[in-house]
Amino acid sequence: MERLIFLGTGDAMGVPRVYCDCAVCAEARQGGINRRYRSSVSVEGADGGFLIDCGPDWRSAMEGRGQRFAGDILVTHAHFDHIGGLPEWADACRWLGQRGRLYAPSEVLDTITAQFPWLERNLELHAVDGGALLAGWEIRGWKVNHGKNGYSYAYRLEKSGFAWGYCPDSIALPLEQRRPLAGLDLLVLGTSFYHEQAEFSTRSVYDVKEALELLKELTPKRTVFTHMSHDIDLRRDYGLPAGVEYADTGKTVPLGNC
Known part of the structure; x- marks a missing residue:
């Protein structure tokens, strides 16, 4: 069965915040349901699998499962919350004698290699500007608005008549950019707060109330x-709703029309 597994569901700082004593952080600190690694998912199925994003909690998420x-x-x-685990992944490749395959748009790969120039010793870098095929999924990415944080990419993935999207970091x-x-x-959509009170120009991700309005237009199942x-x-x-x-x-979500 094709399935999506959430390895991390947190924003850039994760939960608990080290400085915070709010009720959510207190519950998360005790290992509760609100404990959140930085966002990442695993796509798995009969044709193999792959991860989307590799943040600083990559090792903990991997060990946890x-x-x-x-x-x-x-x-x-x-x-950083989406690539901070790449050095650990590359090190795992080195010790296991395997070469991992890193996929991203060209401009994202350029930024990654400028920050971690040694990654290519153990990773193959593949640009996905013209699309990609991973584990049988046809993947198309496009740039999306990330507010004050610049840009991110969203992905639309299709296989056997099933289409799903992954867009963890976007706003307005x-x-x-909405059409795909x-x-x-x-x-799968990123929503950092239920109703964020910060000045809009300082924000970078939809809140839940805004996302619910967006869903009225997008109408995902x-x-x-x-x-x-x-x-x-x-x-x-x-x-x-x-x-x-x-x-x-x-959390595990089937990727198919059951």
Whole structure:
């Protein structure tokens, strides 16, 4: 069965925040449901699998599920919470005598190699500007608005008549960036806060209230929110509409029309 597994569901700082004593961080600190590694997912199925993003919690997420190696990783953008685990992955490749395969748009690869120039000793770098085929999934990426943090990439993945999208870091998407996310069987969308109070010019990710408005246009069959800050408490009932839910660590979602 094709499936998506959430390895991490947190925003750039993760949960708990080291400085914070709020109720969500306190619960997370005790190993509760709100404990969140930086956002990453594993795509698995009969044709193999791959990860999307490799943040600084990559090792902990891998150890938590007993996975000792990843051969293929697709990256959305070159911010630390999405690439901070690449040196550890490359080191694992070195010690295991295997070459991992890193996939990302050319400009993202350029930023990564400028920051970690030694990665190419143990990783093959593959640009996905014209699309990619991983584990049987046809993948198309495009640049999306990441607010004050610049840009990220979203991905649309299709296989055997099933289409899903992964867009963890975006806000206020213009029409041309929204179009590829329309009519999906599954949308994974980043929402850091339920209702963020910060000045809009300082923000970088949709909040839940904004995302729910966006879903009225995009009409995915199912939506899972990820990339959550300590503002989201999974013990609460937020009254989300049917077909919309929050991710938690280890959550498994089928990627197919059952």
